[in-house]
Amino acid sequence: MKKHNSAKAWAGLFLIALSLTLLPFLIGHSAGNAWVRVLDFALLYVMLALGLNIVVGMAGLLDLGYIAFYAVGAYLYALLASPQFGLHWPVWAVLPLGALVAGVFGALLGAPTLRLRGDYLAIVTLGFGEIVRIFLNNLNSPINITNGPQGISQIDPIRIATQPLSKTLDVFGLSFPSVYLYYYLFLLLTLLVIFITLRLEDSRLGRAWVAIREDEVAAKACGINTRNVKLLAFAIGASFGGVAGGLFAGFQEYVSPESFSLMESIMVLCMVVIGGMGHIPGVILGGLLLAILPEVLRQGAIPIQQALFGKVLLDPESLRMLLFGLALIAVMLYRPAGLWPEKRRKRELSGHPKPVEESIGQS
Amino acid sequence: METLLQAHGIGKNFGGVRALHDVSLSIRRGEIYGLIGPNGAGKTSFFNVLTGLYSADSGHFIFNDAPLNISAPHEVAAQGIARTFQNIRLFANMTALENVMVGRHLRSSAGVIGAVLRNRSTRDEEEGITQRAQELLKYVGIHRHSNVLARNLAYGDQRRLEVARALASEPTLLALDEPAAGMNATETLALRKLVEQIRCDGTTVLLIEHDMKLVMGLCDRLAVLDYGEKIAEGTPAEVRRDAKVIQAYLGGELA
Numbered sequence: 001m002k003k004h005n006s007a008k009a010w011a012g013l014f015l016i017a018l019s020l021t022l023l024p025f026l027i028g029h030s031a032g033n034a035w036v037r038v039l040d041f042a043l044l045y046v047m048l049a050l051g052l053n054i055v056v057g058m059a060g061l062l063d064l065g066y067i068a069f070y071a072v073g074a075y076l077y078a079l080l081a082s083p084q085f086g087l088h089w090p091v092w093a094v095l096p097l098g099a100l101v102a103g104v105f106g107a108l109l110g111a112p113t114l115r116l117r118g119d120y121l122a123i124v125t126l127g128f129g130e131i132v133r134i135f136l137n138n139l140n141s142p143i144n145i146t147n148g149p150q151g152i153s154q155i156d157p158i159r160i161a162t163q164p165l166s167k168t169l170d171v172f173g174l175s176f177p178s179v180y181l182y183y184y185l186f187l188l189l190t191l192l193v194i195f196i197t198l199r200l201e202d203s204r205l206g207r208a209w210v211a212i213r214e215d216e217v218a219a220k221a222c223g224i225n226t227r228n229v230k231l232l233a234f235a236i237g238a239s240f241g242g243v244a245g246g247l248f249a250g251f252q253e254y255v256s257p258e259s260f261s262l263m264e265s266i267m268v269l270c271m272v273v274i275g276g277m278g279h280i281p282g283v284i285l286g287g288l289l290l291a292i293l294p295e296v297l298r299q300g301a302i303p304i305q306q307a308l309f310g311k312v313l314l315d316p317e318s319l320r321m322l323l324f325g326l327a328l329i330a331v332m333l334y335r336p337a338g339l340w341p342e343k344r345r346k347r348e349l350s351g352h353p354k355p356v357e358e359s360i361g362q363s
Numbered sequence: 364m365e366t367l368l369q370a371h372g373i374g375k376n377f378g379g380v381r382a383l384h385d386v387s388l389s390i391r392r393g394e395i396y397g398l399i400g401p402n403g404a405g406k407t408s409f410f411n412v413l414t415g416l417y418s419a420d421s422g423h424f425i426f427n428d429a430p431l432n433i434s435a436p437h438e439v440a441a442q443g444i445a446r447t448f449q450n451i452r453l454f455a456n457m458t459a460l461e462n463v464m465v466g467r468h469l470r471s472s473a474g475v476i477g478a479v480l481r482n483r484s485t486r487d488e489e490e491g492i493t494q495r496a497q498e499l500l501k502y503v504g505i506h507r508h509s510n511v512l513a514r515n516l517a518y519g520d521q522r523r524l525e526v527a528r529a530l531a532s533e534p535t536l537l538a539l540d541e542p543a544a545g546m547n548a549t550e551t552l553a554l555r556k557l558v559e560q561i562r563c564d565g566t567t568v569l570l571i572e573h574d575m576k577l578v579m580g581l582c583d584r585l586a587v588l589d590y591g592e593k594i595a596e597g598t599p600a601e602v603r604r605d606a607k608v609i610q611a612y613l614g615g616e617l618a
Contacts, residue, residue, distance in 0.1 A: 196479050203478030203485075204471050204492070207457075211465045214454035221414060221448075223440035223469035223532055232475065 020187060024180040035295075036179040040251065042291035043186035044244050047193050049271040049287035050280065051240025054197065056269065057278035058206060059233040060213025062122040064265055065109070065129020069238035071260035072105050073098040073245025075136060075146060078255045081156040084147070091158045095246045102242025103235040105132075110234030114227055117216075129265050137257040151256025158185065158250035166253070182251050189247065193240055197280055200236070209233055210278075274331050276338030285340050294320050364391040367567050368431075368536060373422035375405075375412055375591075382408040383591045386422070390536070395558060395568045397582035397599075399575075401611060404588040406571045407449055410540050414446045415439040427535065441469055445534035447525040449541045449571070455514035459505060459524050462513050463496035466531025470495075499527040503557060519550040526557065530566070537561060538569045543577055555581055579603070587611065 024036045052066045076098045080089040109128045113121050140148030157166035157178075165181040200206050208229045211219040220226055249255045267290065275286020301316040314322075331339065368390040375383040383405045390396045398406050411417040413424065415436040424431035432438045445466075454462050471492055477485040500506040503523040508516055513524060522542055529537055539558070543551045555577060562568055572578045578585065579599040587595040587602060589611040595602050602608055 199479045199481060200475070203481075204468065204473045204489075205475060205478050207461060207465050208468060210457060210461075211454050214456055215452050217416065217436075218448065218452040218454065219465070220436035221416075221440060221446055221452075222466050222528065223437045224465070225435075225437045236475065 021184075024183045028177070028180065033177055033179050036177075036183055038292060038295045040179055040182045040186055042288050043183070043190045044248055044251075045268065045271060045291040046190050046284050046287035047186075047240055047244040047247075048268045049275065049283045050193050050197050051237040051244070052268050053237075053272050053278065053280070053283045054200070054209070054240075055233050055237040056272055057283065058201065058213065059209040059230060061113075061230065061233065062118065062125070063234075063237070064122045064126035064262070064269065065132070066125075066237070066241060066268055067260045067262075067265040068109070068129045068132035069102040069106055069241030070245040070248065070264070071132055071136060071257075072102045072238075073242030074249040074255045074259070075152070075245075076101055076242070077246040077249035078152040078155050079145070081250070082152055083154050084152050088156055091160070091246075091250060095243055098242040098246040099239040100242075102245065103239035106234040106236075106238025106241075107231045109238075110231050114230055126262065126265075129260075130262060133257050133260050136260070146257075149257060151254060151258075153254045155249050155253045155255065157253055158182070158247070160185070165250075186247060189243065193243075194280065194284070201280065205229065205232065213278075270328065274328070274338055276341040279338070279340060279342035282338050282340035282342070286338065289339075294324070297323060364393065366390070366425075367392040367427065368569075369425040370409075370413070371422050371425070373409065373412055373424075374420045375408055375417060376420055381591050383412065383419075386588070386591070386593050388586045388593060388596060390567060390569060391584075392567055393562065393565070394583040395562050395570060395581055397578045397585040398569065398571045398588065399573075399578055399585055400588035404611075405591040406588055407540060408591070409588070410446065410538055410571060413439070414444060414538065440532055440534075443533075443535035444538060445529035445532050445536075446538040447522075447529050447540055447542060449544065451521050451525055453513040453521055453524060453528070456512060458510050458512055459500060459516060459520075459527075460493070460496050460509040462524055463499050463527050463531050464492050466499075466528035467492045467495060469532045496527075496531065499530055500524075502530070502560075503527040504553070519546055519553075522546070522550075522554070523557070526561075530561070534566060536567045536569060540571045541573060542570070543572060543574050551577055 024039070027035045027039060048066070048070060051069075052063065055061050055063045055066070077094050079085060080087050080094050080097075081091075082088075109125070113124050116124055136146050137149050139146040140150075146152065157164045159165065160181075163169055163181070165185060166178050168178060169176040169181060208219065208224045211222065211224060212226055212229060216226060248259075271286040271290045272283050273286070274290065275284070276282025297320050298316045301314070301319050302312055305312050305314070335341070366389050370386060370388050373383050373386040374381075386405070386409060398409065400406055408417065412419045412433065413431075415433045415438060419433065424433060426442060426444070431442060431444075454465060457465070471488050473485045473488055477488075497506065497509065500509050503526055505516070505520045505523050505527070508520060513521065516524060526537075526539070526542065529539075542558070543554050546554060551574060558568055558570070558581060570578070570582065572581075582599060584598055585596065585602045586593050587605070587608050589607075594607040594611060595605040597605070
């Protein structure tokens with residue numbers, strides 16, 4: 001019986017792997033390679049959302065400055081692999097370093113916020129996120145490090161073995177354009193991030209995070225060093241952001257501070273919240289949806305309006321924000337726990353009458 | 364009998380309110396020690412100072428013949444004092460089993476690397492945590508509900524779960540803050556049996572309780588607090604006869 005089940009599981013896994021492998025070909029041939037590029041970005045956002053999910057979803061610490069760690073990873077790659085300083089480090093050295101540096105930044109920015117909760121925590125992390133962006137914007141004088149608002153260009157593309165991923169690869173008569181190659185790299189790293197978060201969720205540390213989210217005082221009384229455990233959440237979440245940032249820089253071959261605005265932080269937070277806080281499959285879904293749907297809209301808005309009204313009434317950009325807002329409100333109204341919530345969250349927010357009085361006596 | 368915990372001159376003020384003043388008491392190893400007093404007498408404040416939730420303004424504790432570090436709650440827990448709360452503080456959206464598994468935190472050590480690699484020692488540790496948590500749920504009598512979310516448990520079971528979670532850290536001293544509050548007579552009786560069992564199995568118990576029948580029947584010795592000061596200490600029979608105690612509970616004129 002058990003063997004049969006595991007055979008089924010392997011078969012399922014094989015099918016998923018096969019379809020994920022063929023996906024860029026399917027999309028590339030039916031809709032064009034631009035959509036594979038959209039998919040590449042979606043995978044980066046999934047990584048970001050999973051990183052933020054550790055901080056917000058599991059440990060319950062509302063972080064509005066998460067994009068700062070994406071920026072740290074991206075700029076680290078940009079500085080170490082571009083003509084800016086004449087350094088051209090290989091990707092296998094830069095990405096782990098990016099994870100490490102972003103993790104250290106995560107712990108550093110997390111440390112002053114340890115005593116804060118809820119709204120106050122959100123405000124302080126929002127400030128930190130902006131500080132990092134403003135630093136990047138202004139670190140061009142007196143010594144030029146980041147080129148300021150101009151950003152850093154001519155960044156080395158990611159190179160695996162001798163193959164730069166920015167060039168089409170031809171093997172066995174099959175042609176893999178650049179966006180396909182990046183897709184495979186991002187997919188592998190996304191799977192690694194998913195694996196790590198799943199393992200962390202079901203561990204002593206994951207339980208400690210959820211315990212802090214549920215009741216910090218009780219968690220302390222259980223002997224959990226909440227300071228260290230919270231810092232670990234910040235650091236691990238940030239390190240995922242750092243990796244995604246490095247990939248972003250190598251993929252775009254260009255970074256500038258405007259890619260790391262508050263809107264991006266909020267976007268990633270929305271992916272976590274709309275998908276289902278603390279629930280890994282939900283967060284992945286949220287990341288994919290919120291990264292891909294706006295692109296669909298951007299492409300579809302003009303032709304549809306022209307067909308309906310004969311002219312363009314709303315430009316796609318403002319329409320995007322409008323629909324985005326509406327979607328958020330709809331989700332909050334009808335699925336407050338997210339599109340694909342964790343079972344326990346669903347129960348928490350379903351408003352069932354509680355069978356037990358919450359507490360008694362003084363607090 | 365050997366002394367397990369000694370409090371020396373514990374004082375705590377909240378602004379102008381004197382919550383605790385020069386409270387000294389000593390708890391012997393293996394006894395059930397009660398802390399009673401009228402509402403607002405400082406019982407819970409004493410608990411909170413002892414378990415590191417409040418910082419003491421004066422005084423110190425000696426625990427297991429060594430000074431007790433009360434700088435942070437997790438430090439206190441690591442030294443072998445576990446507690447429950449007057450208003451139940453469970454991890455509401457975790458199952459009963461998971462709650463107790465969190466309680467094993469101090470008795471396990473896996474970190475990030477262990478969690479990600481899930482090597483042999485981590486797997487063994489996790490298995491040990493789960494097994495011990497199951498045993499503890501059985502010990503307090505709620506193993507049937509091990510996969511029920513803590514928030515959905517019946518009130519008495521929530522109290523039991525909190526005790527199981529506290530026991531998971533294998534404390535030397537278990538501090539229970541009004542464990543029988545809100546319980547009916549049957550539940551109280553069951554709780555009494557549980558506390559006696561815990562003592563039999565070698566854990567010293569410190570108990571705050573309002574239910575006089577329970578306290579008098581269960582405790583080996585008691586201390587009585589009134590307006591933040593200890594007014595009496597002794598066996599239940601001694602305390603019951605104490606003039607100051609009668610005055611505190613019944614009022615001056617009647618004494």
